[in-house]
Amino acid sequence: MKYVLSFNLNGLPVDTLVKATDTLLDVLREKLNVVSPKRGCDNGDCGACTVLVNGEPVRACLTIGLTVAGKNVQTVEGLQQDGKLHPLQRAFHEHYAAQCGFCTPGMLIAAKALLDKNPKPTREQIVEGISGNLCRCGTYVEVVEAIQAVAAGKYKE
């Protein structure tokens, strides 16, 4: 049995057919070919699948797809505006805050969620904000530096 799921993805309305058991990660990656959220563990442990639902960071692998009906979902695909990278993307790039890049989409979304609510976080708040996102390459120092640089206004929209 399939259901129609309608929601807003990066500002555009989408409709798709899903099973009741499809997670948001299945919907994004397998149905809509939105592949920035990564399937790191499919178990809620790694944070690589983090997306924003109505502005809140959630683990897409633990979110049942049908629960986002009518909501706004944001992924890294929606970060850039008019071909221009988001300040966080530019800062990550310039600080070498992505090595293999597998955790990076989740890190960017976690960082965006943090800065949207708290544009001037302390270092501790930044660390806490990304502490649910595992990075096997260990880029934490550079990720924190990049977020600090954005918070300090070094990268304008």
Next chain:
Amino acid sequence: MKKRGIGIAVGTHPAGLKGGGDPSQAQIRLKPDGTFDLLNGAVDIGQGCKTILRQLAADELDVPLENITHQNIDTDTGPMCTGTFASRVTFMDGNAVLAAAADLKKKIRDWAAEYFECSPADVEVANNKVFVKGVPEKSLSMAEVGAMVNWGGKFLVGTGAYTPGPGQQFDPETGKMTAIASLAFGCCVAEVEVDTETGVVDVLKLVQVFEVGKAMNRLLCKGQNNGGAMMGIGFGLTENVCPYYPTMDFAVQDLTDYVITTAADMPPVMVEDIVEVPHPNGPRGAKGYSEMTASLAGPAILNAIHNAIGVWITDYPATPERILKALEAAHA
């Protein structure tokens, strides 16, 4: 009670396969718009070889970095390479890329000598231009050369290969051989606080310094040094596939059991630095060293734990369980 201690670990790390016989190949071709495609077999797994190898090619050809595209999409049709491992890519592929760029430069010079009707020795390839030394009117931009070469029915491809010596060949008299291509050095100092009630270890400070030959890109070195430090802390304190090996009891199932470091595990003080002693055979003096960035924090932390509480933990990782057992045994 909380007790503090300091530990040190030093290390050396060779680039690539020991015993030589560790070849890499590279190919660079001039395209019709005067930019270049660089092909090699080493894969970028996040260590940044796409950047480093382009830097080296751009340096040798004296063209802007952004004019070089790096392709390593297919290890079947691409140039041969033993792979991305053992800190070998900068050293082996770097040397192969330099050789390929020098070969292409020579071919561009030969082509231009015909065009300018002069000797190849008088042709200079520099500053993204090809010109006759001392004759300013005999000068072409690389874009013009690329167009004329390719639309004129020629194809200029530079090839290069490198291996640090024939594999496993040694002098039967003395036993001497080129055992390693390069040897990098490193040191890590850790300061920890051990809670003797709970067995929990906090890393307060971690300092890592590596001798890298010559840094090809300081930002990439920094990222690898810090990333390696975070891996090393996990290796020293939490990461264990089979905690009760040789039994498979509690073997890890997922990332809930296999605990790697998070941002919250960064030591409050983390310092990284490099020392540069150019290697005679390294590309522009570089050595391979990066794997060692992950190797030293573990032993430094175990030494620091001994310094703090006077007992040796002889198995990685130093979990609270192992620390409390060691303390109990020491006081029994």
